[in-house]
Amino acid sequence: QVHLVESGGGSVHAGGSLRLSCAASGYTYNNYYMGWFRQVPGKEREGIAAISTRTRSTWYADSVKGRFTISTDNAKNTLYLQLNSLKPEDTAMYYCAATDLRVISTLRPSYYNYWGQGTQVTVSS
Numbered sequence: 001q002v003h004l005v006e007s008g009g010g011s012v013h014a015g016g017s018l019r020l021s022c023a024a025s026g027y028t029y030n031n032y033y034m035g036w037f038r039q040v041p042g043k044e045r046e047g048i049a050a051i052s053t054r055t056r057s058t059w060y061a062d063s064v065k066g067r068f069t070i071s072t073d074n075a076k077n078t079l080y081l082q083l084n085s086l087k088p089e090d091t092a093m094y095y096c097a098a099t100d101l102r103v104i105s106t107l108r109p110s111y112y113n114y115w116g117q118g119t120q121v122t123v124s125s
Contacts, residue, residue: 009119022079022096031098038092047107
């Protein structure tokens with residue numbers, strides 16, 4: 001099993017920045033992809049960024065492209081999301097996820113096996 005714990009969320013003004021972290025523990029060797037997702041009440045979970053832990057290829061949702069950056073420190077088993085130029089519409093619970101599937105649609109939540117509990121990001125106007 002893989003255990004994921006997010007941290008780094010908080011409340012910021014529009015235009016501000018945050019860096020989210022996701023610490024992974026357990027058997028992480030087969031975490032081929034990791035990603036960040038967000039969800040607001042009443043809406044489906046949205047994939048916003050993903051990364052291949054092997055090749056470090058990245059994928060971003062159009063809504064965050066150019067503003068958010070996903071990265072990993074494999075030696076530390078940690079996933080990061082740098083959020084810049086934050087907008088009120090970025091307000092959501094942010095979740096990290098990992099999958100042991102080898103071929104996936106990287107921004108689709110259903111392809112991920114393991115999930116953290118989430119960290120809240122609130123952006124005020």
